[in-house]
Amino acid sequence: MTTFTFLWRLTRYRLGLYFLNALAWTLIYLAPIVPGLLTKAFFDMLSGSSPYELGLGMIIVLLVAAALGRVVLIIFGFMTDVQFRFRIGGLLRRNLLSHVLKEPGARAIPTSPGEAISSFRDDVEQVEETVSWSVDAFGMTLFAAVSCYILIGINAQMTLWVFLPLVLVVTVAQLSTAMLQKYRAASREATSQVTGAISEMFSTVQSIQVAGAEDRVIRRFKELGEQRREAMLKDRLLSTSLESIFSNAVNFGTGLILILAADSMRTGTFTVGDFALFVYYLNFVTQFIQNFGKFMTYFKQSTVAQERLQSLLQGAPAERLTEHHPLLLRGNLPEPQEAERRPEDRLQQLSVAGLTYRYPETGRGIEGIDFELGRGAFVVITGRVGSGKTTLVRTLLGLLPKQAGEIRWNGKRVEDPSEFFIPPHSAYTPQIPRLYSDTLQNNILLGMRADPARVGRAVHAAVLEEDLERLGAGMETVIGPRGVKLSGGQAQRTAAARMFVREAELLVFDDLSSALDVDTESRLWERLEEQRSGAACLVVSHRRSALARADRILVLKDGRVEASGRLEELLERSEELRRLWYRGEE
Numbered sequence: 001m002t003t004f005t006f007l008w009r010l011t012r013y014r015l016g017l018y019f020l021n022a023l024a025w026t027l028i029y030l031a032p033i034v035p036g037l038l039t040k041a042f043f044d045m046l047s048g049s050s051p052y053e054l055g056l057g058m059i060i061v062l063l064v065a066a067a068l069g070r071v072v073l074i075i076f077g078f079m080t081d082v083q084f085r086f087r088i089g090g091l092l093r094r095n096l097l098s099h100v101l102k103e104p105g106a107r108a109i110p111t112s113p114g115e116a117i118s119s120f121r122d123d124v125e126q127v128e129e130t131v132s133w134s135v136d137a138f139g140m141t142l143f144a145a146v147s148c149y150i151l152i153g154i155n156a157q158m159t160l161w162v163f164l165p166l167v168l169v170v171t172v173a174q175l176s177t178a179m180l181q182k183y184r185a186a187s188r189e190a191t192s193q194v195t196g197a198i199s200e201m202f203s204t205v206q207s208i209q210v211a212g213a214e215d216r217v218i219r220r221f222k223e224l225g226e227q228r229r230e231a232m233l234k235d236r237l238l239s240t241s242l243e244s245i246f247s248n249a250v251n252f253g254t255g256l257i258l259i260l261a262a263d264s265m266r267t268g269t270f271t272v273g274d275f276a277l278f279v280y281y282l283n284f285v286t287q288f289i290q291n292f293g294k295f296m297t298y299f300k301q302s303t304v305a306q307e308r309l310q311s312l313l314q315g316a317p318a319e320r321l322t323e324h325h326p327l328l329l330r331g332n333l334p335e336p337q338e339a340e341r342r343p344e345d346r347l348q349q350l351s352v353a354g355l356t357y358r359y360p361e362t363g364r365g366i367e368g369i370d371f372e373l374g375r376g377a378f379v380v381i382t383g384r385v386g387s388g389k390t391t392l393v394r395t396l397l398g399l400l401p402k403q404a405g406e407i408r409w410n411g412k413r414v415e416d417p418s419e420f421f422i423p424p425h426s427a428y429t430p431q432i433p434r435l436y437s438d439t440l441q442n443n444i445l446l447g448m449r450a451d452p453a454r455v456g457r458a459v460h461a462a463v464l465e466e467d468l469e470r471l472g473a474g475m476e477t478v479i480g481p482r483g484v485k486l487s488g489g490q491a492q493r494t495a496a497a498r499m500f501v502r503e504a505e506l507l508v509f510d511d512l513s514s515a516l517d518v519d520t521e522s523r524l525w526e527r528l529e530e531q532r533s534g535a536a537c538l539v540v541s542h543r544r545s546a547l548a549r550a551d552r553i554l555v556l557k558d559g560r561v562e563a564s565g566r567l568e569e570l571l572e573r574s575e576e577l578r579r580l581w582y583r584g585e586e
């Protein structure tokens with residue numbers, strides 16, 4: 001998609017507002033025509049070149065009225081501009097976020113979160129800026145055309161000297177396109193590297209301290225800062241040099257006009273009023289030429305911003321960015337709806353055949369996984385570290401894009417696992433749960449509406465109620481950024497309660513053992529058994545408490561199912577399981 005098409009599609013989102021904005025700014029840019037003509041009349045009247053028509057007082061009143069009129073227009077112009085910009089920026093961010101949320105969760109963005117945030121902020125702003133300036137470019141061009149027409153009527157040769165620098169500026173801007181784009185891309189890239197590094201440092205403070213890596217991290221941060229400084233300097237230097245070329249070209253033109261004007265005034269072909277009008281318009285024409293150059297620079301820079309925004313789509317059509325959707329800026333936001341439970345959603349049989357996902361970076365992952373799971377089943381996935389357990393559940397749930405294989409729910413093919421494996425079909429507790437700086441209650445509900453009895457059941461099944469007594473404000477306890485005020489086990493059980501409260505048909509657990517002691521994990525399975533009423537469990541675990549209650553165990557080795565069956569059979573025929581069972585004596 002060309003930058004022009006990209007910007008035009010965004011503009012069409014609020015075309016009416018854009019034209020209102022364009023009208024306001026065109027009038028703002030055209031407004032100086034009037035005081036210019038009044039000034040000319042004033043000086044011609046003083047020097048006796050034209051008859052005394054309006055009178056001094058009237059001219060002053062008209063000048064003040066013109067100034068006031070322009071002030072009102074500018075206020076209106078800023079209102080339409082802000083409203084318009086906010087909407088197209090909002091639409092871009094909304095579309096981008098909606099795409100990121102639809103991508104397989106484990107591969108949602110191709111960069112670090114810090115880099116993505118920098119794109120959401122700076123690149124969107126750059127695009128807003130360009131579309132907004134297009135209105136100014138139009139208004140300024142119209143002013144140039146009208147003032148040019150008036151000035152040509154007075155003195156064609158001198159007018160040429162006013163507009164000649166414009167041609168020069170446009171040529172220079174065109175010639176510097178490639179270099180400017182390169183420098184802008186480099187400076188943006190360097191900035192997102194710095195933002196990415198800050199976000200990574202903040203999220204891994206503990207690991208950095210434990211590894212004693214403070215000095216190395218700071219050194220690396222300084223290097224990135226230095227790279228950013230250099231890139232920004234080049235970008236700024238080029239932009240500022242261009243600006244200086246623009247304004248100096250105009251100053252040069254101004255000087256020429258003054259010399260020419262002085263000559264014509266001596267010969268009497270140029271009145272004092274004409275001179276005043278030229279000088280008055282020149283001011284605005286100077287601004288126009290500078291701003292026009294600025295618009296062209298913005299346009300080039302928005303090509304870079306567009307490319308960076310598109311890279312976040314990871315190959316999806318670029319049109320996603322400019323699709324028109326409501327922004328819901330006024331009134332109350334709609335309440336999140338809990339999906340309706342239809343009879344066909346009830347899990348009878350889940351069948352997985354040939355499921356494959358290999359990480360492009362390492363070529364490792366899972367290959368040709370087959371298994372079945374019936375209503376109320378308790379299936380455990382086990383295997384050594386790195387055997388592919390997490391990859392299997394993530395691929396099944398659509399958090400990683402499957403490369404081969406088929407998933408069927410009650411015999412019906414699941415076309416898009418990431419859209420299907422959500423409540424009420426399925427709920428999931430990842431190995432490292434994500435918690436937010438909010439109350440425990442809101443962390444469990446995550447926007448859902450549930451009655452206290454349901455929440456109570458979930459908290460009980462997750463063996464969380466004793467912790468509630470110890471946490472100062474119970475369910476209203478604010479748990480800090482990423483849940484830092486909770487222990488690892490509490491965080492894991494909060495995530496489990498979040499899963500249970502959704503009362504899904506399939507509950508997927510990715511290894512609770514890293515944060516739960518043996519005893520707590522056993523209690524959790526017992527309680528869940530009492531209240532899961534037909535829900536099936538798919539559990540990644542190597543704990544005996546889980547293996548012993550499994551209807552079926554899948555033993556993974558190097559990304560494939562090495563053996564599957566009940567514990568007793570597998571203890572006889574699977575060396576891999578025996579190894580895990582006896583080593584994991586608890």
Ligand SMILES: Nc1ncnc2c1ncn2[C@@H]1O[C@H](COP(=O)(O)OP(=O)(O)OP(=O)(O)O)[C@@H](O)[C@H]1O
Nearest residue numbers: 359361362364365384385386387388389390391392
């Ligand atoms: N993001 C990734 N990029 C590349 N390779 C990966 C990635 N995540 C995992 N792998 C590789 O894929 C293989 C399977 O990893 P996976 O995390 O599924 O194993 P696991 O059995 O769940 O291990 P654990 O018991 O440590 O959780 C491993 O060899 C691992 O190195």
